[in-house]
Amino acid sequence: MDNCSACIILVCQNSGPQTVIVTSSASTNRYATLLALILAGEVIFSLPFHIPRFFRPTMLDTFQLSNTQLGDIFALFGVVALMSYFPGGVIADRYSARSLMVASLLATAAGGFYLYTLPGHAGLYALFAYWGLTTILLFWAALIKATREWGGRDAQGFAFGLLDGGRGLIASVLATMALFLLSDRMSQSGDSAAAMQAVIMFYTVTILLGALLLWYILPSVEPSSKSHVRPNFVLNEPRVWLQAGIVVCAYCGFKSLDNYGVYAVQVLHMDQVEAAGLNTWASYSRPVAAVVAGLSADYWRASRVVGSMFLLGALAFLLLGSDAISSMSLTLIIANLMFTFIAVYALRGIYFSLIEESRVDRRATGSAVGLISVLGFTPDIFFAAITGRILDANPGVVGFQHYFTLMAVICSVGMLLTFLLSRRMARPE
Numbered sequence: 001m002d003n004c005s006a007c008i009i010l011v012c013q014n015s016g017p018q019t020v021i022v023t024s025s026a027s028t029n030r031y032a033t034l035l036a037l038i039l040a041g042e043v044i045f046s047l048p049f050h051i052p053r054f055f056r057p058t059m060l061d062t063f064q065l066s067n068t069q070l071g072d073i074f075a076l077f078g079v080v081a082l083m084s085y086f087p088g089g090v091i092a093d094r095y096s097a098r099s100l101m102v103a104s105l106l107a108t109a110a111g112g113f114y115l116y117t118l119p120g121h122a123g124l125y126a127l128f129a130y131w132g133l134t135t136i137l138l139f140w141a142a143l144i145k146a147t148r149e150w151g152g153r154d155a156q157g158f159a160f161g162l163l164d165g166g167r168g169l170i171a172s173v174l175a176t177m178a179l180f181l182l183s184d185r186m187s188q189s190g191d192s193a194a195a196m197q198a199v200i201m202f203y204t205v206t207i208l209l210g211a212l213l214l215w216y217i218l219p220s221v222e223p224s225s226k227s228h229v230r231p232n233f234v235l236n237e238p239r240v241w242l243q244a245g246i247v248v249c250a251y252c253g254f255k256s257l258d259n260y261g262v263y264a265v266q267v268l269h270m271d272q273v274e275a276a277g278l279n280t281w282a283s284y285s286r287p288v289a290a291v292v293a294g295l296s297a298d299y300w301r302a303s304r305v306v307g308s309m310f311l312l313g314a315l316a317f318l319l320l321g322s323d324a325i326s327s328m329s330l331t332l333i334i335a336n337l338m339f340t341f342i343a344v345y346a347l348r349g350i351y352f353s354l355i356e357e358s359r360v361d362r363r364a365t366g367s368a369v370g371l372i373s374v375l376g377f378t379p380d381i382f383f384a385a386i387t388g389r390i391l392d393a394n395p396g397v398v399g400f401q402h403y404f405t406l407m408a409v410i411c412s413v414g415m416l417l418t419f420l421l422s423r424r425m426a427r428p429e
Contacts, residue, residue: 034150034159036217038166041143043210044105046174046203047112048077048131054175054279055182055199056261057272062196063124067262071388073128078380080132085140085377089370092141093363098218104139105211112204116197132380141369144352146218148365156353157302161294164349168286175280178202183273192272239358240368242421246306246354247376249414250347253313255383256407257344259391259400260337266396268330278334282341289342290349302353303425305346307418313343314411321404326397343411358425 051059052070060070092100111131119127143163151159178199185195257279264275297305316339319325325333352369360368390406391399 030150032217033219034147034162035166036214037143037146037150038163039170040101040105040210040214041163042167042170043174043203043207044101044108044135044139046171046206047108047115047200048128048135050171050175050178050203051196051199053258054178054261054283055196055276056258057265057275058182058192058196061272062118062193063121065121065124066392067259067388068385068392069121069388071384071386073124074384075381076125077128077132078378078382080129081136081380082374082378084133084137085373086367086370088137088139089141089366089368089373091138092145092366092369095142096220097142097146098214098220100138100142101218102211102215104134104137105207105214107134109204109207109211112200112207116200116204118193118197136373140373141366144369145365148352148355148362151353151356153356155298156356157294157297157305157350158291159294160353161291161297161349164345165287165290165294168283168290168345172280172283172286174203174206175276175283179273179276179280182276186273237360237368239421239424240360240371241375242417242424243351243354243358244372244375245417246414246421247351247372248378249310249410249417250306250344250351251377252379252383252410253340253344253407253414254348255379256387256403257341258384259387259403262391263400267400268333282338285338285341286345286348289345293346293349294353297350297353302350302357303418303422305350306354307415307422309343309346310411310414310418313340313347314408314415316340316343317404317408317411321401321406321408323401325401340407347414354421358421 052074056070059065060067065073108131111127111134114123114127147159147163148156181198181202182195185198186192189195260282261275261279264270264278265272270278293305293309316336320333320336320340325336328336352372355365355368355372387403387406390402393399394402
């Protein structure tokens, strides 16, 4: 499918047959639409996820949190998000993606202004629960459905690879800017709390800008009341459940990156700014990994690429968790960390393209995304809580050896689930 025809499908999906003249401006508008989706799709998660990922040591210090406490806060976020995924998918099959996503962005930004006041622990619990609702209910399934429509039938890997790769690039650029802001404020005053506030306000403003861009660029298309299928259609489909399991394993891999800053400080003996820099610069591999994985998925099949990336991740995590790591140079350790970044980012780039490969009805995209996400993103509930306790029980090298061994096991399970899905998809319908 060429670019222009895909543009017609996105904009005219509810219209009857008609003759449309496609111009170069249509193609330009098509990519502007994807750019708006990419920007909005990343900035909405910047406050609840970017700050703990890129600036975790500073956040722990500013809010006087332990790894266990932050893990419990994320668990509450995950519980609320879990309850929001499936109803959000049903809503996405019935209402305009633009209206849903803009409302979510504005509500999430409002939480940023509260975080700027540096609330206590109770306030953080309430805020992250609130963000579990605002970032998911009206946003997530609408984003994935719009991206599937953008990719058509022949470019799903490319579409989702661009979405996640672009989101990764946005995350890296914003994190780089925030890193310079943090470093400047720390060097001027040495006050980590004031530096943290500057970073919080920076991300809050970017969310508001994302809402503005999305409102003016994304077409407002109201789904027809007859365009959806019953939500229970996806509940009886084993391929959807297998995809949910794959996303669980891949998302655990993504969540594992949140602790790399702590690993850099406790094991590699970096300072807080250097640790933030390691995560920030490594994150630039995300757009490359996601786009290359997306193109590969369209050429070889998404399931094959997903299985290969789980294998790469399992091997890299296994080495990081072994005793052999103690005799390795810093360069080799960072190289192994980079392999995990690449594997995780590639998986994120293409796991939703499995929806098209497994031939899920397009009218049920929102409901399928909702069900996959309900299960697939449960690591938001349990991962940080479990791994926080693993790291606090054995601070330093031993704790991280246990941590990386757990990740190797999870990647191995992901490989098995991908194999089972591939076998099922090979069966004739």
